[in-house]
Amino acid sequence: MHFEVTELGAVERALQAEVRQFLTEELPRGSFVPGLGMNAAKDPAFSAKLGRRGWLGMTLPEEYGGHRRSMVERLVVTEELLRWGAPVGHHWVADRQSGPIIARYGTEEQKRRFLPPICRGILSFSIGMSEPDSGSDLASLATRAVRDGNGWLLNGRKVWTTGAAVNDWMIVLCRTTPVEEGGDKRSGLSQLMVELSADGVVATPIPFIDGTADFCDVMLEDVYVPDEQVLGTIGAGWTQNTSELAFERGGPDRWLSTYLVVEEYLRGLERGPVPHEVADLLGAAAANYWVLHHLTLSIARAVDEGRSPSIEASLVKEMGTRFEQDVLSGIQALIDLEPGLPARSMFERLLVTATLTAPSFTIRGGTNEILRSVASKGLAPSGGSR
Numbered sequence: 001m002h003f004e005v006t007e008l009g010a011v012e013r014a015l016q017a018e019v020r021q022f023l024t025e026e027l028p029r030g031s032f033v034p035g036l037g038m039n040a041a042k043d044p045a046f047s048a049k050l051g052r053r054g055w056l057g058m059t060l061p062e063e064y065g066g067h068r069r070s071m072v073e074r075l076v077v078t079e080e081l082l083r084w085g086a087p088v089g090h091h092w093v094a095d096r097q098s099g100p101i102i103a104r105y106g107t108e109e110q111k112r113r114f115l116p117p118i119c120r121g122i123l124s125f126s127i128g129m130s131e132p133d134s135g136s137d138l139a140s141l142a143t144r145a146v147r148d149g150n151g152w153l154l155n156g157r158k159v160w161t162t163g164a165a166v167n168d169w170m171i172v173l174c175r176t177t178p179v180e181e182g183g184d185k186r187s188g189l190s191q192l193m194v195e196l197s198a199d200g201v202v203a204t205p206i207p208f209i210d211g212t213a214d215f216c217d218v219m220l221e222d223v224y225v226p227d228e229q230v231l232g233t234i235g236a237g238w239t240q241n242t243s244e245l246a247f248e249r250g251g252p253d254r255w256l257s258t259y260l261v262v263e264e265y266l267r268g269l270e271r272g273p274v275p276h277e278v279a280d281l282l283g284a285a286a287a288n289y290w291v292l293h294h295l296t297l298s299i300a301r302a303v304d305e306g307r308s309p310s311i312e313a314s315l316v317k318e319m320g321t322r323f324e325q326d327v328l329s330g331i332q333a334l335i336d337l338e339p340g341l342p343a344r345s346m347f348e349r350l351l352v353t354a355t356l357t358a359p360s361f362t363i364r365g366g367t368n369e370i371l372r373s374v375a376s377k378g379l380a381p382s383g384g385s386r
């Protein structure tokens with residue numbers, strides 16, 4: 001486990017200023033309803049606009065529509081979008097992890113087919129990992145694919161699949177060799193790219209406590225997946241999937257979900273001296289944001305330098321999601337307000353949404369118990385990524 005101290009350079013700061021300027025002009029405060037982190041609204045037109053600016057698929061190769069920019073530059077852009085509450089929902093998963101994993105493991109044909117529309121913000125993806133009886137213990141999953149002509153016949157059920165009822169594609173982790181034959185439950189798994197409109201795929205939205213119905217229960221019944229849609233190597237799904245989780249865990253989306261609640265709370269404070277407990281909360285929050293920003297920056301820099309900081313990413317997700325819940329509880333303890341709907345102010349609206357969704361922050365993308373276990377292995381003298 002190692003975090004190198006690093007700062008943004010001049011080019012990166014210039015990019016940050018450019019994104020801030022773009023957001024001020026494109027989405028002036030008060031002209032839209034800000035979202036909370038990656039849970040923000042889906043707006044395909046906004047995603048396409050980001051694509052035209054070159055701010056999607058930033059790290060992907062130019063020959064596939066990408067921009068060959070660094071992970072740090074991508075971090076600069078995503079941090080600003082999340083802090084603004086911009087509608088990033090449509091492209092989030094495709095840009096964060098599906099594109100990079102296709103670039104890493106896909107065939108030439110797959111890269112030409114999927115990466116350009118991901119970079120343009122017009123193709124959306126879901127993550128097909130969790131199942132009703134396999135979340136943390138993912139390798140025990142039951143969805144299986146059997147050989148059928150020039151492809152695979154897929155049967156099973158995925159659950160908590162964000163956006164599956166509206167997105168275009170899903171990368172499904174499934175078993176292609178029975179455990180009895182493969183020996184170990186982590187072998188014999190594969191990743192298949194499944195079109196969500198294909199015959200046999202039925203995605204049913206699951207109502208969430210905040211009134212949205214974004215994540216889904218997905219039934220897969222005799223879904224035919226041609227060989228052209230196998231991602232990477234049959235049987236190597238576990239390793240491929242683990243590298244996908246590294247993209248999923250180390251970014252600012254894991255500590256900025258409640259940022260706008262804090263900002264709006266601060267905006268609403270009366271001018272003049274603030275009570276000590278308010279100053280304490282805001283001071284601690286500022287320090288935490290600074291630390292988490294630098295940890296995330298260090299991870300992005302390590303990736304740019306060719307390292308693979310997946311253990312560090314687990315630690316940041318654990319710390320970040322715990323913080324985004326704690327800062328919310330801190331504000332709730334300071335205010336004399338029973339939040340309700342319809343909300344009377346922007347602060348109240350954000351507070352209600354954050355209160356209803358915060359319990360999920362430490363579950364989605366891997367629970368904190370699991371992340372602590374991964375991080376602790378990295379702290380052992382012989383462990384770690386360097």
Ligand SMILES: Cc1cc2nc3c(=O)[nH]c(=O)nc-3n(C[C@H](O)[C@H](O)[C@H](O)COP(=O)(O)OP(=O)(O)OC[C@H]3O[C@@H](n4cnc5c(N)ncnc54)[C@H](O)[C@@H]3O)c2cc1C
Pocket residue numbers: 126127128129130131132133134135136137159160161162163215360363364365366367368369370373
């Ligand atoms: C908002 C949201 C969006 C999501 N989106 C997606 C998505 O798009 N795609 C997708 O595939 N999944 C998605 N998920 C699912 C998510 O990844 C799982 O919920 C998560 O991995 C936990 O799995 P589980 O729900 O089966 O809980 P379980 O694995 O059953 O865990 C239950 C409890 O037991 C604890 N526990 C389990 N095993 C251990 C252990 N070995 N040691 C210590 N404690 C343990 C857990 O920490 C947890 O507290 C989403 C979840 C949420 C909440």
